[in-house]
Amino acid sequence: MSILYDEGQQAIATESRRVLEARVSKDELLPLLEMTGRYHEGFWNTAKEQGWTALALPEQYGGLALGLVELGLIAHQAGRTLSGAPFLTSGFGCAKAIELYGSDEQKARWLPGLASGEIVGAVAFASGSDPLPAYPAIRFADGRISGRAAGVTGGLVADIAVVYAMGALGPLLVVAELSDVERSAIGSFDNSRCYAHLGFTDIPAQPLAIDGAAREAALHILALQAVITAHEQTGGAEAMMEIARDYALTRRAFGQVIGAFQSVKHRIAELYGLVELARANCIHAASREGAPDFIVAAASARLSATEAYDTAARDGIQIHGGIGVTWEAGLHLHMRRARSLAIEQGNGLFWEDILVDCLTGEAA
CATH class of the missing domain: 1.10.540.10 (Acyl-CoA dehydrogenase/oxidase, N-terminal domain)
Structure with missing residues (x-):
């Protein structure tokens, strides 16, 4: 498109x-x-x-x-x-x-x-620091799962979850209700994400029909979520860029607005470039759903959007000076969200590895 x-x-x-x-x-x-x-x-x-x-x-x-x-x-x-x-x-x-x-x-x-929206869903793939382990710690046998899913976004309030588990013949995806699951809240600097560790102890679960390609299916779901997250990151980066721009056009120092100083105007211009690159990558990735290069496009969008939001949150606060770090200004909300979104759906290292693997395969 x-x-x-x-x-x-x-x-x-x-x-x-x-x-x-x-x-x-x-x-x-x-x-x-x-x-x-x-x-x-x-x-x-x-x-x-x-x-x-x-x-x-x-x-x-x-x-x-x-x-x-x-x-x-x-x-x-x-x-x-x-x-x-x-x-x-x-x-x-x-x-x-x-x-x-x-x-x-x-x-x-x-x-x-x-x-x-009456049912809240979650995706529970990670068993540790790896968002998609080769050997999931959660075990599936006789229609039930046991084990621990780490750092599940929305896990504190979700009603059901799609879980990446290990069955007798290898990894698979299962769907489980969470009413009887042990939830351990994770206190974070962005508590509205409702992070939790989920402890499954002989919880009933239904396998999804993956036909032996569970990891590829799980990666596809992660990529879909990563594209949505990349859009959210790009929106946050755009907002922070505009907030910094507007402040630089009104705050005065040494007899002129601070936006007239090269160190400020160049930084805002760089943010504009990062936001537009992230936006283009997001649109491209969303348009490639179902195409052979979707994973590559999703990884590219994820990486560029993470860089844009992290940089915009950091530089936007710095342009504001001392007021930027106050509770009342609320700019820290963007910094917190930038860091939270950077680790959901796999961090930058995970998507860099995915991108390298895909491109290596194409080059070979």
């Missing part, structure tokens, strides 16, 4: 931005940093009300049958406004795993609830 959005897609971006800017505020997000297991209910209720949870799912299960491009547009605006809940991404990953690899019975059971 073109790297330009069409009229309908631009309308989605404009309307979602309008709604989120009206309903999500810094004053509502700051208290969440001091609470564990709480998220911004206003954002999540808005996502359900607007149909964003159903955007990229089939119509027969209550979805809107749009795609990754449109959901990415919503995620971009969510990133701009620092959405206080991770479920738009985690629920999408869980739903896509069931849509792509689940049985008709599993789809009928779970997808309508995930599409409406």
Whole structure:
């Protein structure tokens, strides 16, 4: 596709931005940093009300049958406004795993609830620092799983999870309800992400139909989530760039606005370049869903968006000087979110390895 959005897609971006800017505020997000297991209910209720949870799912299960491009547009605006809940991404990953690899019975059971947002989904692949281990620590036998999934985004409040587990014949994906799962909250500097370790002890689980290619299927789900996360990172980077620009055009020092100084104006120009590169990579990756080079495109989007958000959060605060690090200014919300998103769906080292493996294979 073109790297330009069409009229309908631009309308989605404009309307979602309008709604989120009206309903999500810094004053509502700051208290969440001091609470564990709480998220911004206003954002999540808005996502359900607007149909964003159903955007990229089939119509027969209550979805809107749009795609990754449109959901990415919503995620971009969510990133701009620092959405206080991770479920738009985690629920999408869980739903896509069931849509792509689940049985008709599993789809009928779970997808309508995930599409409406009444069921909160999570993706539990990591057993340690590796987001996709060759030998998962969670074991599946006789229709039940046991083990520990580490650092699950949204794990504190999710209703179901798609889990990467080890069966008798190798890795597989299973879907499990989380009502009886032991949840250990992870206190973080971005508590609205609701991170948790999930302890499975003989929990019933249903295998998805992977046909012996569980790791490839899991990587595809991670890549889908990574593209959505990259859009969210790009939105956050864009917001921080604009905040820094506006401040530099009003704050005065030595008789002129600080934006007139080369050290400031050049830094903002560099941020603009990083944001636009990330945006182009995100659009390209979203448009390549289902194509042979999708994983490569997703890795590229993920890496460029992480660099853009990290740099924008750091430089934006520095341009503000002392006021940039105050609680009331709220710029630290972007710094916290930049660091949180940088490790969800696999960190930069993981995606660099994936990218190198893919490109090495093509070169060979």
